[in-house]
Amino acid sequence: MALTFEDIARVANLARLELRPDETAHTLSQLNGFFTLVEQMQAVNTDGVEPLAHPAALLGEVALRLRDDIASEPNQREASQVSAPAVERGLFLVPKVIE
């Protein structure tokens, strides 16, 4: 199975990336090289095997936890917005979404 230019364009759009035209062919050949390696996985018999999403699932006695749903962090609005590209009156600015 090989990826096509259409696949690259579709995936780039899903990932909100914009590839330059000269990058697309290069990316296509690199990803096809990579997926040749990935195809080796199909040879492994995984019938009846449960997917393992996370190693914590193997550490029997260790249960994932939730903390109480209460605010525990101080308000740091200014410190949090120091690195924001565009801020006005404490709000993040974005291009107009609704006309």
Place this chain on the structure above:
Amino acid sequence: MTSSMNNMDLHDLGVAELAAQLAAGAVSSVEVTQHFLNRMAQHSALGAFLAVDADVSLAQARAADARLAAGERTPLLGVPLAHKDVFVTRDFPTTAGSKMLENYRSPFDATVVSRLGIQAGGAGMVTLGKLNCDEFAMGSGNENSAYQPVQNPWDTSRVPGGSSGGSAAAVAARLVPAATGTDTGGSIRQPASLTGITGIKPTYGRCSRYGMVAFASSLDQAGPMARSALDCALLLSAMAGPDPDRDSTSLDLPAVDYAADLLASQPARAKPLAGLRIGLPTQFFGAGCAPDVLAAVRGALAEFEKLGATLVDVSLPLTELSIPVYYVIAPAEASSNLSRFDGVRYGHRAAHYTDLTDMYKKSRSEGFGDEATRRIMIGTYVLSHGYYDAYYLKAQKIRRLIAQDFQTAFAQCDVIAGPVSPTVAWKIGEKGDDPVASYLADIYTLSSSLAGLPGMSVPAGFGAGGMPVGLQLIGNYFKEAQLLGAAHQFQRATDWHQKAPGEKL
């Protein structure tokens, strides 16, 4: 420098030795910190640091000196270190090696940073700066840093490994006594191996991931990098521990004093490792590993036998499959984690765009480098409709089989040993633009990462070009103390970890 230290170069001392000098009042933290700052400036051409701020470091050193003067004696108080730039820090910028985060200032410290640091409740270490790394920790040569490649201090035309390449180079060159690193698929162990230092990736969840810029959340783990197992034990004792309110995957296990275990074993015994069974996976000793690396690894294993350990053959049959499995799962998680970089709340925003979607696309394409872009593309594809089962789910199933194979092997042995990297450090630029060639070189570190097991690299000798070779030790879950203990006994019997790069450094 005070008179008692006159003839000694402070940078030749490790963490434990510096702590002893500080506790004895033979030298102050300000003197030690200034000495390392001078060395960092002298060797800035290595490219190990992305951020240095002498005023901040010296203020922390003065605070440490005040705590020492008040009588506090804790194991790391006043000793300096530097952090890989994927740990967010309030007092230094954090870039994760990416243009995306150029000029980013975190409003908080990562848990690992605050546990080690000078503020109340911390171990009292002084931060010397932030260390270069592959962009978002994606790479194994530090050539994917958006800022500059890092040079290997043993041969400046070669890479230091990655992604914790700045950490490894700085420790090896004695610019810092210790550093933090992160390991997703080998990023502590492989650069430690390629620069001749000691590094340990603990069991997944042992150290909090809070404040580590996320790459692949089911794999990312923090760990120390230093010259000796003892120094790593001192650091890990402070770094590790539950962080229940901030990282739901941090293990709820009591903190362990790993260094006390090692020091308690001090009385010399002829066979300190008697009874230790070391498993050698046949797949780690095949034709894929360079002969010079295998020779050094076998030499180290012979030393372990002299110390009383026995060697047994074990099998990890899916070792080769760990490469595609990892490179499906890690990019899948990365594509999700890196979706937060949208040019709105922090990070790069393009100067010109038409609408919101165009702003996202242009900001992300300008901010991410080639490898990050490639992994986002791979991850998005394997998670997309119609491909999820064939790739992502299939990889997760094989991930379980890989983890099971380790448990089969651990029925026959206590620790597993082998090479870390199939070759010594390569020349900067040598691997060109072939990502698959780079991925294949991760073969010996990926499987234990997928299983969430602890692993370390211990200096084991030298290979081609006089470049360092590391021995990998992999333990079962929660067995960091056993790994550090075995490495410590090896380092009491050998001096590979005390070798330093050439006279010019």
